[in-house]
Amino acid sequence: MAQRYGGAYSPDGGRKEGEDPKTPTRRSPLDGQRPTRVGARVNLLFLAPLPLLILAFFRDPGAMALSLVGVALLLAAAWLTREGVAAHEAYDARKVARRPAFPRKIFGSLLTGAGLAAAGLVQGSGVEAAIYAILGAGLHLFAFGLDPMTNKGAEGVDTFQTERVARAVSEAEVQLSAMSDAILRARDRALEARVEAFQSTARDMFRVIEDDPRDLTSARKFLSVYLRGARDATVKFTDIYTRGRDAKARQDYEALLDDLERNFTAKTQALLTDNRTDLEVEIEVLRDRLAREGVRMD
Numbered sequence: 186m187a188q189r190y191g192g193a194y195s196p197d198g199g200r201k202e203g204e205d206p207k208t209p210t211r212r213s214p215l216d217g218q219r220p221t222r223v224g225a226r227v228n229l230l231f232l233a234p235l236p237l238l239i240l241a242f243f244r245d246p247g248a249m250a251l252s253l254v255g256v257a258l259l260l261a262a263a264w265l266t267r268e269g270v271a272a273h274e275a276y277d278a279r280k281v282a283r284r285p286a287f288p289r290k291i292f293g294s295l296l297t298g299a300g301l302a303a304a305g306l307v308q309g310s311g312v313e314a315a316i317y318a319i320l321g322a323g324l325h326l327f328a329f330g331l332d333p334m335t336n337k338g339a340e341g342v343d344t345f346q347t348e349r350v351a352r353a354v355s356e357a358e359v360q361l362s363a364m365s366d367a368i369l370r371a372r373d374r375a376l377e378a379r380v381e382a383f384q385s386t387a388r389d390m391f392r393v394i395e396d397d398p399r400d401l402t403s404a405r406k407f408l409s410v411y412l413r414g415a416r417d418a419t420v421k422f423t424d425i426y427t428r429g430r431d432a433k434a435r436q437d438y439e440a441l442l443d444d445l446e447r448n449f450t451a452k453t454q455a456l457l458t459d460n461r462t463d464l465e466v467e468i469e470v471l472r473d474r475l476a477r478e479g480v481r482m483d
Contacts, residue, residue: 230263258300266293276333288332298322346398360412367419390453400456
């Protein structure tokens with residue numbers, strides 16, 4: 186008897202046996218993800234001051250103190266730069282976002298210049314130190330760019346609505362980050378991937394709300410109550426699972442994530458349907474107005 190082939194990479198590979206075909210397939214945690222820019226280039230900034238740190242202990246006390254100040258400034262600059270690049274990535278990933286309140290990359294450039302100036306003063310004159318500072322700050326800005334300087338929002342939406350959406354999405358992202366931090370304590374890569382898949386589904390709703398901020402009112406319960414509940418459940422599950430690897434607790438937790446994912450997917454589809462209906466109504470109203478003006482749209 187012929188049997189239909191199926192596997193992890195087939196169209197229905199993500200479904201469980203006997204599952205309703207209309208049930209949304211489980212999302213991959215990598216769906217919609219982009220390679221992060223917080224990588225080797227940024228992390229190398231933490232290694233760059235190490236030679237200066239080693240040489241500091243072979244100098245007289247005054248030069249040693251100045252070298253250590255330079256090392257501290259360069260390490261602070263590296264930390265600010267890493268945080269600034271991560272904030273810029275989050276800004277680019279959202280359709281509605283507020284500019285960072287503190288321009289981390291710009292201040293990282295200034296601290297880089299100050300750190301190199303301190304290192305230059307150890308063996309050089311003030312002119313040489315100034316040259317090091319200008320070159321260091323300039324190259325840092327060239328390599329990592331400026332921080333976002335303006336708020337980003339949907340076209341045709343007033344500032345108040347944009348701010349509401351940006352604030353709600355930021356608060357929801359805090360809950361998702363707390364889930365990630367909690368599940369890491371379980372030390373189970375499969376559970377981490379399952380949580381990431383749910384987060385991808387939740388972020389689909391975020392993007393829909395950013396496209397049409399009017400959807401925020403009907404979806405606010407999902408962004409606040411449901412995500413807070415998911416965070417609390419993840420924390421409690423991790424506490425139990427790390428003590429005894431309780432298989433029943435794991436099964437219940439995964440069932441909870443499945444249920445949440447179905448609810449989020451259904452709500453996202455409902456929001457998209459409402460938006461499409463609103464567009465069709467607006468098109469029909471426009472057609473009627475044009476017809477009254479004697480303009481035909483065949």
